[in-house]
Amino acid sequence: MGFLNVSILIVGGGPAGSLSAINIGRRGEHEIVIVEEHQSAGFPVQCAGLISDACYSELKKFSKRSLVNRIKGAFFFSPDGGYVELIGRRKGVVVERKILDVELLEKASEYAEVILKSSYLFSKIRESSQNIAKIRTPSGITGIKYDFLIGADGANSRIAKEFSFTKGEIYSAVQFEMKFECLDENMVELYFGEKYSDGFFAYSIPLDSSTARIGVVSKTEPIRFLSNLLNKHPSVKQRKGGSITELNAGAIPIGLNEVVKGNVCLIGDSAGMVKPYTGGGLYYHLVASKVLGKSFPDLEGFKKEYLKVMGKEYTTGEKILRLYKLLSDADYCDLVRLGKEYIETHSEKLDMDHPSTILQFIPSLLKIFVRKPLLVAKITKELL
Ligand SMILES: Cc1cc2nc3c(=O)[nH]c(=O)nc-3n(C[C@H](O)[C@H](O)[C@H](O)COP(=O)(O)OP(=O)(O)OC[C@H]3O[C@@H](n4cnc5c(N)ncnc54)[C@H](O)[C@@H]3O)c2cc1C
Structure with missing residues (x-):
């Protein structure tokens, strides 16, 4: 078997993997390979696409076509249908992940070799030379020798399991894209109460005045909660339309993982780099990838700096989640x-x-x- 020799192997061509390749690769010091098991990035979509405008203004350097809508604030609904209007200091945008992820991976391919339709299986650890990753490609199993392994392989990370990283909790999210009479096409709606989630909340994110991504994040039974939202919520049930155009479901990791072990590091959902009180991951991945790009190859330094920048946000975010x-x-x-x-x-x-x-x-x-x-x-x- 012929081996590819690289200094960095990134597993996963989602936002965390692509942003890591861009931020490390632009220094021009390392040979990088990304392996992605699907034939394109951004598939299947597991996202509502809501990010702050500050996050978008950085991502739009790499993604020109992903903007769908602009958001000026949120309505915070109590279970009886009353609501408060929050117009925060930060505005937001809604992006289309099918486009964003493809554009990010295209940009990453300027700094890394991207190998699609190929799954990372496991590593053979060798004390005195490069480790070898076994990769399943369409033409069979192959090996990639690497110095550093970056697990950007999502919430159910194979690398986190293989290297026994400690993990946080996993919540579930289910979301429909559907016709919906939005109260305001530039306002997100957040629905609280025990009928609509156990310990989190449900949401609708407008794409325009009559279409929204309506979903639930919860510890258990998200489908039951989503059905309650659509059929029992005093405000939502009046405004929902008939046709559902897309179904999205996925895991939301809550709580930061271990992040680094020797020459292996996790980034993105695999590391629990997600806002604990909203489940949003993209801003945290962006911050983490910038810190990784600056610190590399000092992985312990990456972890320390990330905690320095974001630690307080996790502490407060987890308090809000408990509330x-x-x-x-x-x-x-x-x-x-x-x-x-x-x-x-x-x-x-x-x-x-x-x-x-x-x-x-x-x-x-x-x-x-x-x-x-x-x-x-x-x-x-x-x-x-
Ligand atoms: C319903 C839902 C709504 C959400 N809404 C928002 C939102 O509005 N805003 C927001 O910021 N966040 C949101 N999130 C969270 C956000 O989608 C994630 O934080 C983000 O996608 C994680 O990016 P990632 O690159 O870490 O992982 P992923 O996007 O999961 O990418 C991981 C990649 O690794 C690949 N992979 C996995 N295993 C292997 C392997 N063994 N070999 C090769 N490749 C592999 C996968 O194919 C995938 O492409 C939402 C999540 C869900 C589930």
């Missing part, structure tokens, strides 16, 4: 009813990429909820 589980339907209704005026006036301080911005709100909000001591106790316990 979703603690709040009852009645609490959500109180939050929206009593907090509406204050939140709507002050929401411009919020940044969707940085949940820590929420903390500055809490002391004033608590004063508003003074006659709801249980609600105050729950928020204080988790967020302060």
Whole structure:
């Protein structure tokens, strides 16, 4: 068997793999190969495509055609159909992942050899020379010798399992693209309450005034929750249309993994690099790939720097996630009813990429909820 000799083998041609190849490869110091098991990137789609405009302004350097819609804020719905309008400091956009991923991989191919329709199987570890990855290609099993292995192979990462990286929790997401009478074609809608998720939330992300990606993230039974949302939610059931044009489902890893072991590192969903309170991954992958590009080949340095930049966001994000589980339907209704005026006036301080911005709100909000001591106790316990 003839071997390919490279310094870096990246497994996975999704956003995390492509962005890693771009950010390491632009230094021109390493030979890089990406192996991707599908015949193209971005398939099957497992994403609603919502990212901040700050994230998009970096991604659009590589992806010119993926923009679908612009987002100015979100409606935060309590289970009784009441809502608060949040217009944050950061605006957002909706992108088409089928296009974004292909364009990112095209850009990555300027810095890396991309081998499609080929699956990474396992590595043969050798003490004194390069390790060998076994790859299944359409013409049989082949070997790639490498110095560094980067697992950008998604939430069910084979590399994380093979090298026994510790893992966070896995949530599930199910989403329909369908006709929907959006309240505002530039506002996301978030639906809270025990009928619509166990410990997370459901959402609709508008593509235009009459089409949206409507989905649920939950620990269990996402299909049942999505059915509840479409058929029982006081506001959604009135506005849903008949035809579903696309179904999307996938895993959402919550909680950062180990990230680095020797000459192997994980990036993207494989590493749990996802906002714990929304399940959004792209911004965290972008940040991680930039840090990796700067630190490489110091993988421990990559981990340290990533934690320095993003650690606080994980800590706050995980607190918000725990709060979703603690709040009852009645609490959500109180939050929206009593907090509406204050939140709507002050929401411009919020940044969707940085949940820590929420903390500055809490002391004033608590004063508003003074006659709801249980609600105050729950928020204080988790967020302060
Ligand atoms: C329903 C849903 C909605 C979402 N909505 C949003 C959103 O609105 N905004 C947002 O930012 N994030 C969202 N996310 C999360 C986002 O989609 C992920 O964080 C992102 O796709 C992860 O990128 P990745 O490159 O780490 O992994 P992936 O995109 O999963 O890419 C991994 C790649 O590795 C390949 N691969 C896997 N194993 C092997 C192997 N053994 N050999 C070769 N190749 C392999 C796969 O084929 C795949 O192409 C959503 C997720 C879901 C499930």
